[in-house]
Amino acid sequence: MRVELLRGTPEPEELVCRCARGDYSNQWVGSDRPFEAVMDSVEGETIDEKKETLLEHLFRSGHFGPFEHPTATFAVEGVSRSCMAQLTRHRHASFDVQSLRYTEVTGDPRELFCFPPSLSDQEIVSREGVSEVSLSADEREALAEELYESSIEAYERLIDAGVPKEDARMVLPLGTMVNLTFTMNARSLMHLLDMRLKGDAQWEVRELSNGVLDECKEWMPRTFERYEDNHPNKLTP
Template identity: 50%
Template structure:
């Protein structure tokens, strides 16, 4: 999996401040120099004033101004399961690689290339749901357990890809042959989120109880967001950490 920032609003935090100050200014924000817009906010420099205002907005739950700046991310190699989870968020925009026009006709599918590799194939004991080893497998060593998991996982996926390829060769359209492919088949996406939505998605999807893949993807998005909108996301990551749903209405 990799996530890259494709495009983002320039000077996002200046925009947040302009939008927020608009609510309380007598003058027209479109014609007022930024230094004047920020004059009533505490701070010795414009950067300090931006920080004061952004911290105050986040602390008081005034999230509306964070809907103006937005960022677009290119995501490579996540599963269709991860895609199904992230596309539930209705205020984000998506483009998803098509299975109608892109064929997955690999003869020998490789993990990471056409399907994702799950962490349980490399670690015998991961805390979480179903971490308890079933009675019939209790006597297996960790090595044996991992070997059997890998065998079962890869066998099953290879069988699905074989069936898919055979259906294509029998004249079935890719958008119908795909029905036999596993939910772990990889997909590339382009996602656009505004800063408020990005924090909301992070609330839910980078939480400890989120599924590992969507959590890893969201954490990569959050790292990039911290470079893009530093005051906002440093505050979000450090000061709002303890709250379960930090931005949920």
């Protein structure tokens, strides 16, 4: 799996602060007013300290609206269709998903399909605790490989027989890998992380969320480092 911040609003925390200052003062917060002037009455010696003060105030008072202004677009490579379904449940996001009407699933099954750690781990620890598993790791992996290989064989035979790709894809399993891009604002990203970093979320969407969090910490360090320190942080009812 690969997660990359493709594009983010520039100076996102300055934008949050400008918008929030517009709530608390009757002064113009447009770009022709220097940021130092916008932040003038905020406590702190330096502009960085003032930003820190204001962002902390927003977090503490649950004033999350200003975090809706900066948006980020992520490129994601190699997640299962199952993980994609979990991600796309989040309604405050825009998605582009690799289409199996226009692209074909072809190549090494090891690359094309998801092999969860519970297929190869000696001891399986899930949210229900340690599982008793009657198949060895080799047997579990072989079973998944066999199923994946037979599904890709059926898929290829259907396409060769003239069935459109969009119909042939129906025989592919949930573990089929997909690439996608998505865009969310910072507030929605924090909500996504609230839901999907939780211990009872599935390992794959947690891995994806950890990738998103790492990228967000580069993009909005004060916001997402603070978020991480206080996680989980309930943002919405």
